[in-house]
Amino acid sequence: MISGLNFKILVVTPEKCTGCRICEMACSLHKEGVCSPSRSRIHVVKWEREGIDVPMVCWHCEDAPCAKACPVKAIYRDEETKAVLIDEDLCIGCRECMAVCPFGGVVMSDEGKMVKCDLCGGDPFCAKLCPTEAIQYAKPSSYILAKKREIALKVMETLRPTG
Amino acid sequence: MDGWKGKLIFLDLSKEKVKVEPLDRDFAQLFLGGRGFSSKLIFDLYDVSVEDPFSPENLVCICPGLLTGTLAPTSGRFEIGVARSPLTGLFCDGNAGGAFGPELRYAGYDGIVITGSSEKPVYLHVEDSHVELKDAGHLWGKDVWDTTDILRSELGDEEFKVLTIGPAGENRDATCAVLCDYTRAVAGGGVGAVLGAKKLKAIAVRGTGEISLADPSEFEAVAVELHEAIRKAPFYRQLSRYGTPILVSIFSHLGALPSYDWQTGVFKEADKISGETLVSKYSVKSKACFGCPIHCSHFYLVREGEYAGTMGEGPEYEALGGFGSRCGVSNMPALLYINNLCNRLGLDVIQASSSIGLAMHLWQDKILGLEDTGGLSLEWGNHQAIIELLKQMASRKGFGEILADGALKAARKIARIKGLPEEKLEYYVIHTKGYAHSNVELRGSKGIALAYGVATRGGDHLRGHATQERYASLGLYKKPEDWVMVGVPLEIAKAWYERNALDPKSPTGKALLVIYNENLFAVADALGICKFATSWQNLPFGPEYMAKLVTAATGIKYDWRKILECGERIYNVEKALQVRYGCRRTHDYVPQRFFKEPLPEGPRKGEVLKREEYDRMLDEYYEARGWTKEGIPTREKLESLRLKEVSDDLERRGIL
Numbered sequence: 001m002i003s004g005l006n007f008k009i010l011v012v013t014p015e016k017c018t019g020c021r022i023c024e025m026a027c028s029l030h031k032e033g034v035c036s037p038s039r040s041r042i043h044v045v046k047w048e049r050e051g052i053d054v055p056m057v058c059w060h061c062e063d064a065p066c067a068k069a070c071p072v073k074a075i076y077r078d079e080e081t082k083a084v085l086i087d088e089d090l091c092i093g094c095r096e097c098m099a100v101c102p103f104g105g106v107v108m109s110d111e112g113k114m115v116k117c118d119l120c121g122g123d124p125f126c127a128k129l130c131p132t133e134a135i136q137y138a139k140p141s142s143y144i145l146a147k148k149r150e151i152a153l154k155v156m157e158t159l160r161p162t163g
Numbered sequence: 164m165d166g167w168k169g170k171l172i173f174l175d176l177s178k179e180k181v182k183v184e185p186l187d188r189d190f191a192q193l194f195l196g197g198r199g200f201s202s203k204l205i206f207d208l209y210d211v212s213v214e215d216p217f218s219p220e221n222l223v224c225i226c227p228g229l230l231t232g233t234l235a236p237t238s239g240r241f242e243i244g245v246a247r248s249p250l251t252g253l254f255c256d257g258n259a260g261g262a263f264g265p266e267l268r269y270a271g272y273d274g275i276v277i278t279g280s281s282e283k284p285v286y287l288h289v290e291d292s293h294v295e296l297k298d299a300g301h302l303w304g305k306d307v308w309d310t311t312d313i314l315r316s317e318l319g320d321e322e323f324k325v326l327t328i329g330p331a332g333e334n335r336d337a338t339c340a341v342l343c344d345y346t347r348a349v350a351g352g353g354v355g356a357v358l359g360a361k362k363l364k365a366i367a368v369r370g371t372g373e374i375s376l377a378d379p380s381e382f383e384a385v386a387v388e389l390h391e392a393i394r395k396a397p398f399y400r401q402l403s404r405y406g407t408p409i410l411v412s413i414f415s416h417l418g419a420l421p422s423y424d425w426q427t428g429v430f431k432e433a434d435k436i437s438g439e440t441l442v443s444k445y446s447v448k449s450k451a452c453f454g455c456p457i458h459c460s461h462f463y464l465v466r467e468g469e470y471a472g473t474m475g476e477g478p479e480y481e482a483l484g485g486f487g488s489r490c491g492v493s494n495m496p497a498l499l500y501i502n503n504l505c506n507r508l509g510l511d512v513i514q515a516s517s518s519i520g521l522a523m524h525l526w527q528d529k530i531l532g533l534e535d536t537g538g539l540s541l542e543w544g545n546h547q548a549i550i551e552l553l554k555q556m557a558s559r560k561g562f563g564e565i566l567a568d569g570a571l572k573a574a575r576k577i578a579r580i581k582g583l584p585e586e587k588l589e590y591y592v593i594h595t596k597g598y599a600h601s602n603v604e605l606r607g608s609k610g611i612a613l614a615y616g617v618a619t620r621g622g623d624h625l626r627g628h629a630t631q632e633r634y635a636s637l638g639l640y641k642k643p644e645d646w647v648m649v650g651v652p653l654e655i656a657k658a659w660y661e662r663n664a665l666d667p668k669s670p671t672g673k674a675l676l677v678i679y680n681e682n683l684f685a686v687a688d689a690l691g692i693c694k695f696a697t698s699w700q701n702l703p704f705g706p707e708y709m710a711k712l713v714t715a716a717t718g719i720k721y722d723w724r725k726i727l728e729c730g731e732r733i734y735n736v737e738k739a740l741q742v743r744y745g746c747r748r749t750h751d752y753v754p755q756r757f758f759k760e761p762l763p764e765g766p767r768k769g770e771v772l773k774r775e776e777y778d779r780m781l782d783e784y785y786e787a788r789g790w791t792k793e794g795i796p797t798r799e800k801l802e803s804l805r806l807k808e809v810s811d812d813l814e815r816r817g818i819l
Contacts, residue, residue: 018458020451021262022390025234028373029383035233036269036373048345049308051447051462051476129234129390131403131456132449 007082010117010124011143012055016134019046019053023126023135027117030125039109041117042126042135055135057126058105058117060084066097066106066116083119165377166229166716167191168273172294174287176361177219177279181287181294186273192719193805197228198256198688199733200274201244205254206736206809208276209246211743211816216249216353217335217360219280225267225326225366226274228691232265232374232453234386235712236393236704237693239265239453248352249337250514250569251597254740255352255620258688260452261344266324269370281362286327288318289368299364304330306507307342314367327365328355329509331557335359336567338514338556342506346460346476347452350511352598352620353569377718385711389704393456396649398701403449406459407480408438411487418765419604422488423543424524425593425756428604429765432493436483440495450476457695457702463499470496478502478512484602485516490523491543501549508557513623517592517599518566518573519552524591530581536562570599593754595622596746605757607770608632610664610673613780616753617677617794619737627681629673630699635665639701649698650705652723655679670776674784682730689733732804735796738788739809742818747793751781795819 024040032039045054060077064084067075074090075097077083086097086106091114098106098114106116117124119137127137136143164186173182194203201224213220227241241264248255267275270289284299302310311325324343331339332355339355340348349355358364376382393399401409414420415433422430434440445465451458465473473496482502486492505512525531526541533540539548539562555563565580566573574588593600598621605612610629618626631640640646646656655675659665664672680699686709687694696704706723713721741750753772761771785792789800798819801810813819 015448018449018451018455020455020458021453022234022236022456025232025454029234029376029379029386032373033379034373034375036371038269038371039373048476049312051450051474129387129456131390131394131451131458 006139008122008137008139009060009082010057010119010127011136011138011140012057013134013136014052014054016132017044017053017055018132018134019044020131022129022131023055026125026129030120041105041115056103057135058084058101059103060117060119065100065102069096069100071096081119081122083117083122085118086114086116088113164188164191165375165718166713167196168268168271168374170272172272172275172289174275174277174296175279176277176281176285176296176363179281179285179296181296183272183294191273192717193729193732195229195686195689195713195729196273197226197231197240197242197691198244198258198685199729200224200226200689201242201256202254202733202737202740204274204276205244205246206740206812208278213247214252216245216247216252216357219361220278221357221360222246223277223354223357223361224274225277227264227268228689230712230716231691232268233376233712233716234383235454235690235692236386236390237452237455237457237696238691239455240688240691240693241267242688242691243341243349243351243354245351245354245357247357248354249335249356250352251621253596253621253744253746254737255354255598257340257349257351257354257620259343259347259349260455260693261324261347262453263324263326263343263347263368264691265453266368266370268374269372270368271370271372275366277358277361277363280360284362284364286314286365286367287363289366289370290318291369291371299362302364303333306330307509308345308507310365311345314365318367318369320369323367323369325365325367327509328358329507329557331509331567332356332359333364334557334559334567336510336556336559337569337572338511338518338567339509340505340511342509346506348506348511350513353511353514355509376716378715382712382715385708385715389708389712390456392703393696396702399457402459402695402700402702403457405438405442406461408441408478408483410480411437411483412439414484414604416766418762418767419607420488421484421602421604423491423527424489424520424591426524426760427764428606428762428767430488430493433488435493436487436495436498441478441483445495445499447474452693455693457693459695465496465499468496470500473500473503475499475503475506477506481516481601482512485512485520486546486549489516489520489602490549492546492549493544494546497546497550501546501553504550504553508553510553510557513601514569514599515553515556517570517594518556519549521570521574521591522552522562522566525577525588530583530588531577535577535580569597570594571597590755593756595753596620596741596750598622600754603628604762604767605753606762606772607667607767609667609670609772609776609780610676612753612757612772612777613673613784614677614680616777616781617751617784619734619741622753625694626684627677628699629676629680631659631676632665632667632673634701636667640665646698648703649701650703650708651679651698652706670780671783673780674787677784678787679727681734682727685730685733686726689729728804732806735801735804735806736809738790738794738796739801739806739813742795742813743816747795748781751794752777
């Protein structure tokens with residue numbers, strides 16, 4: 001069975017990102033109660049001169065380095081949302097997860113807590129407020145199908161009978 | 164102090180001193196932030212007897228709004244006000260989006276007040292609580308894009324937001340702008356030239372702090388509701404796809420696309436410079452300011468031809484209309500190249516294109532010739548000549564030296580050089596209070612004409628521009644209740660219908676449309692939100708949403724009346740500022756050409772403004788504002804707005 005037919009993941013399409021950073025505000029306000037990009041789990045990296053914007057998120061990796069590196073097994077996968085979460089009671093704040101994450105997905109807060117995306121319990125706020133669907137919360141299968149359809153549409157245009 | 168950061172930076176460049184002062188709570192509640200702060204600070208701190216805009220005593224205020232940097236939709240904006248504009252000699256201001264304003268708030272400040280002049284070029288480095296003036300000798304002469312790159316690289320953090328002037332500002336070109344994020348321009352009547360005279364090249368800001376809110380969950384709920392309402396609004400799709408460039412086709416369709424320096428509203432090649440052409444041929448993707456779901460901007464790329472390789476962000480309608488139809492240019496790649504050039508040199512597309520449009524008009528009428536222009540042919544549509552002139556203006560060389568003072572002063576100077584009466588060439592210039600108009604046709608739009616005339620900063624589209632009459636004439640709104648959808652309080656919309664304000668043929672009630680917009684826009688600029696999100700562009704961010712967000716942010720109760728009253732207060736302070744400089748009724752008239760030259764062709768053929776009708780609209784406007792027939796705010800009005808000190812000041816000066 002192909003993985004990901006039955007649960008949703010965050011899907012990012014940088015070509016659709018306008019660089020507005022609403023996701024950063026949504027995340028910091030929803031999760032921390034303040035407006036502050038520094039307190040957001042998601043961050044848009046920008047190259048203004050080239051017009052490129054890349055939203056950087058936690059991918060909730062299937063084979064998550066953060067979970068593997070955690071010496072006290074505080075990082076686990078939520079059964080329902082499949083999100084990779086941190087059990088704060090077990091966490092000792094050693095920052096190993098931060099060190100091994102290839103995407104910069106885990107940070108330590110000023111209060112010494114490890115902070116990462118938890119998919120807002122299955123209704124991620126960043127995706128909800130993204131105006132262009134550059135960030136979507138979707139089943140990988142439906143995302144891929146939509147992508148296939150988009151490319152197929154271009155092929156279809158060339159195949160359309162004329163005259 | 165929830166909502167506000169509670170601190171202002173005072174920078175004295177003569178003494179090379181930086182002071183951080185607490186923000187007064189009463190002041191904050193009355194003026195909110197942004198344009199409210201900067202206008203009132205200028206009123207309070209500026210010595211009116213100082214007439215030279217380049218004197219060290221001139222004052223510049225840079226203030227993000229109260230909602231800047233929050234989840235409120237379109238909340239990325241910040242304001243720059245200047246006590247004496249080199250363009251108009253009066254108070255002037257402007258604002259921009261981008262991410263500079265939010266970053267300044269995250270660093271911990273509600274504004275920067277700048278006085279004095281430095282002997283050598285400097286820049287201000289703000290990194291949270293660290294505020295330091297630094298040498299900018301190596302940046303002087305560099306364009307906006309390179310300055311931004313160099314500062315980010317030497318400060319070692321690509322997240323720095325850089326506000327900077329280009330060579331145009333350094334060389335005191337009055338048509339210059341100040342830019343942040345490479346392409347976000349604050350025009351403000353040449354405030355960049357004032358920064359240039361002060362030798363303040365740039366401000367680089369990095370903030371890692373937060374904006375705390377009195378009631379975060381209420382703020383979140385209202386902001387989310389509003390984001391969704393904006394995205395669901397019927398006009399969102401068009402605005403987010405095309406942005407302001409869509410106005411090229413809309414105005415062209417109405418026969419109201421100012422062309423050939425306002426000689427006609429018909430430009431036959433409009434489709435070549437339209438928003439549709441931009442999107443289908445040159446746009447790579449949509450771009451947005453900070454926090455904005457509308458994303459009206461574009462990243463563009465020219466793939467072939469003379470201007471191949473040109474890439475950048477924008478362009479706004481004003482670049483396409485100003486350098487396009489108004490200068491007779493129908494070459495889109497050239498316009499995109501010109502847009503980039505203005506951004507790099509630090510020029511304001513509206514004022515710069517006005518100077519050049521005037522020069523082309525004088526060329527057409529054989530007042531200017533090759534001997535005056537240094538051998539440049541200024542035929543309509545000559546984009547190579549425009550490019551050369553922009554470079555000359557920014558460096559104050561050649562014929563561009565004359566144009567760099569702005570269209571009105573350029574006309575006077577050319578008259579002197581050619582031995583012609585000044586009035587003869589001044590007649591050509593489409594300006595109010597010395598501020599050249601943005602590319603909007605006023606003949607056939609009574610309310611919009613009034614808005615341009617009375618605008619406190621001079622004639623432009625961002626003060627009271629009464630789009631309501633245009634929308635109503637297109638049949639978009641039929642009854643007061645329809646306006647509630649775009650955030651207009653019902654009792655205000657009812658008054659418009661009672662006065663027949665929405666009929667474009669009727670001069671009555673226009674004052675009400677203009678005043679509502681002026682007050683609403685003043686608040687939008689004080690909150691740091693974009694007017695695009697309001698009824699101005701058929702979107703729902705009205706005074707009720709503003710009140711809810713301000714209440715949730717500050718914990719202080721505001722309702723829509725109190726919000727609009729803040730706008731009225733700000734507007735009265737600005738009017739008092741201009742009155743203090745000597746502005747009276749005569750300064751509130753739009754240019755003579757609109758009264759004397761009917762549109763010659765197209766759907767609006769024959770449309771012209773009537774002097775006596777304009778007089779009546781002006782009377783109605785002053786009366787509804789509670790001002791005298793000369794346009795002076797009365798003591799009664801000022802005191803009702805808790806501006807006793809402003810009326811005392813005017814009385815001391817013998818004005819009241």
